[in-house]
Amino acid sequence: MKKLIVTSIALVYLLISGISQTSAGTARDYISIVGSSTVYPFATVVAENFGKKTRFKTPKIESTGSGGGHKLFGAGIGVEHPDITNSSARITKSQLEKDFRNGVKEVVEVKIGYDGIVVANSRQAMLFRLARKDLFLGLAKHVPVPGNKGALQPNPYKTWKQINPLLPDAKIEVFGPPPTSGTRDAFVELAMEGGANAFAWIAKLKKTDKKRYKVICHTLREDGAFIEAGENDNLIVDKLSKSPEALGIFGFSFLDQNTDKIQGSFIDGVQPTFEAISDGSYPVSRPLYFYIKKAHVNTIPGMREYLAEFTSEAAWGDEGYLTTKGLIPMPGEERQHYRNVVKELTPLTLEDLN
Amino acid sequence: MYNLKELNNAQGRVRTIDIVKKGLNRRYRKERRFRIFGCAAVIISLSFLSLLFISIISNGYTAFLQTMVRLDVFLDTRVIDKDNLADANYSKLIHEALLSVYPDVTKHNDRRKLYGLVSTSAAYRLRTFVAKNRHDIGTRIQIWVPADDDVDMLMKGYIDRDTPESQRRIDDRQLAWVDQLVRQGQIKKVFNMTFFTAGDSREPELAGICGALFGSFYTLIVTLVLSFPIGGAAAVYLEEFAPKNRWTDIIEVNINNLAAVPSIVFGLLGLAVFLNFFGLPRSVPLVGGLVLTLMTLPTIIIASRSALKAVPSSIREAGLGIGASKVQMVAHHVLPQALPGMLTGTIIGMSQALGETAPLLMIGMVAFIVDIPSGFTDPSTVLPVQIYLWADSPERAFLEKTSAAIMVLLVFLMVMNGVAIFLRKRFEKRH
Amino acid sequence: MNQEQTTGHLPRRPGRRPLVERTERETVGQTAVENPRMSCQNVGVFYDSKKAISNICLDIGRNEVIAMIGPSGCGKSTFLRCLNRMNDTIEGCLVTGQILMDGKNIYDSDVDVVPLRAQVGMVFQKPNPFPKSIYDNIAYGARIHGLVQNRDETDELVVGSLKRAGLWNEVKDRLEMPGTSLSGGQQQRLCIARAIAVNPEVILMDEPCSSLDPIATAIIEELIDELKQDYTIAIVTHSMQQASRISQRTAYFHQGDLIEIGPTDQIFLNPLHQLTEDYITGRFG
Ligand SMILES: Nc1ncnc2c1ncn2[C@@H]1O[C@H](COP(=O)(O)OP(=O)(O)O)[C@@H](O)[C@H]1O
């Protein structure tokens, strides 16, 4: 009996490792890309065009989230590890250090453009003119007590008008992404932190008590005013057209595709448009990146050509096809800079991240 | 409660039939009530089901049509080099063809809008056409190319012309252009073959289900080939051969527990074992099949065991009594009897496997993959993943594709169940 | 259970010697025969340490029909199933003692049950044909034991066995029908035909007629009578008439003990043990 168990386990082991030997023996002939779900819609279009234009296979792109993508990317060198990771946030020092420890010594950073996060509502309702402070007061779980510096209270506001007399007398009801989403991260960092900084004592906390600062800014209401609507931004758009009272938080590309149903609220006096996000005047926007494993560039077929496609004007230029997918292009000089980075494959150093 | 004796004494002879008749109405009422409840339950579930079908079909049937635009393209020899067909600028030819229809469009921005009426794939179509019809180079040809997804949505009636221009994805100029094309008979809707022959794409008009279909097919083949024999053998061993003791009890409890484990756990297991330990490639049907095998095994084992249990023991005794060895008894008499039940269990397991995305997420099968997989080690996705990815796409035209993909999934499921029922019927007939 | 009853008390023939006391559980009568086919010595059976039968000593002669009778639950089936080791299939069943066949104890560890069961066939209480065609039902045993080499031999065997079981005329033009489509009596004869198709030396029958009507019963009894020319038959029956009609010797079991064994005539006309007499006269039951 024992013998049987041992032999059958050994058999299974040999079988699977046999399969993996034969499949690993044949080197990967397609590019493997992982990472941010925000960059995913752009990277996939580039990949598709690259696949159509060239004789190479179309790259495989997984939407794993920025963090998950980087973990896979930085696990090591070799065909079983991805070649490129997309990211909706810049790589951190500790991530890069970890890459180095795992033998991924040369990582090339490419910025591809910007993404805006919009707060939108149904076209049937009034257009909102919000300040980031209004967003913070409307959505944070705990808000400062007016006239009492340093004190917090559970969020008492029921309508927008209570926060700011200029806002409509509408119930606070906001659909947004869950904490696992990159859009949510960006929203709390850009909009909520920005709004909280309007209170000087909270802004000061950022230096003195970073933990408390984060708790104040990043904790959203749980009393029903903020509603987690799932990762799927389409669902939020759908919900908005059904409940005109409500606001929704999602990526700019979804606004761009659904302008007949929804409108983007002004934030700090700026409406989310291509131009406003591109020139940096719209406050809730973030740069998007991808990272290349230099060691793979010469082993995986098509790497250079893919990078050339991504950094071509036809793709990420002012009128490139990525703009039709909602990517907000970088200024011309910045594009030229990153095109050179890709050509030279200049690796990132720890100093670059200071 | 009637006391028969008392009744007899009081009223002379009371016949049982009278008592029965008295209660009869109540009994029938009860029965009727039960039947009504049953009917209502069936009707409610059927109406939910039909609601689902109706909403999916009404959302999705338009995806089976594709708007095409006819262009008169001049295959200019200055643009196409006969010796290097691949590198010619076909987009330019398409653009020229569009401009020849609307010669008054001159401003750069307007031209861009004009070019946007047809799909970006128009140039690739033209390339394929030219490669096939070399002798047409230098002449003027007519070619039907897919319209852009926004035009497609307009033609299918998803864009309301009455909304203000700024809120439409198609502005008034473009509307006028499209209307002109319609008047000139240069627009038609055709059956969307691309949907069934292409892999994924970020352009809705180019996206197809074929890649995911093949991915599901390969993945399920691996699952079936592994889980049916392994699950069946495990069930037969546990039910017919294993001694009944503490160990087999523990195994039984564990198998039952495994059947209730959330499927993502199997994905994590697959990631740890197949990818990290054995180094199998990511995103391939082989690994997907292995993971889904782990997931479906408990279901198949449990169903197979109850199928085996249902075989009357008199058959086993008959076999043994005539001098069959235990293996012969099981193989010749018990298994054929249990096989229909085991098949049912397998098909339930396979149907579950067909609908899974969570465990596949961990092993990289939730991915954008354009090329149609041609084997067990080509990167691929599966049908539910494709549905999930399309449902998550911003372009409006993917909405109908999502519903259409759900229809394809349901048809796949029906075909699979049909085959299983056919096999089961054949087995039942044979015995 | 053992109490006197006044009904069904036949008048005792005069001049008989006194009967063995009810409390006495030693087997009375002639247990041994000359040149036995099978010989049981001190056979006991435990189901999960609960004793079902114990201390059974009994010879089964060649070409005889031996009947086993007794109240239900007394261990007849249990004993019968010892004879071809069918008890092995029951979880937690322990058999003690010896059963010799051709001088070899069939419970020795080196004995293979497969050939044993080919040698000692069994017909069960409830007809249990395989859910296969009539033809395959008969041919199955011969096929697995390699008794037939080709289709012709198989055909011959199937026809022969069905004829001997008296079923041929009823099924000859529907051999491809499933065995389960026959009537109860026909099914039981099919099972007998299946058993004799492998040409065993001993056939064990456990109440083969209990679910059959009188006509089907008569046919099977006739069949048993014929079969005894070639086979040794051990049959359990709850019908004393049947036992007296078909058997040469009869064994009476009571609460797990073999109470009395002897020629059938003697058991029914002149039992030696009080319990036997109680049973056959219907005073116990
Ligand atoms: N499989 C079994 N497990 C446990 N006890 C059993 C089993 N089969 C029979 N017995 C017990 O053994 C005794 C004898 O049973 P059995 O031989 O079937 O009696 P009979 O055939 O004479 O009616 C009964 O008390 C019965 O409860």
Ligand SMILES: [Mg+2]
């Ligand atoms: Mg019995």
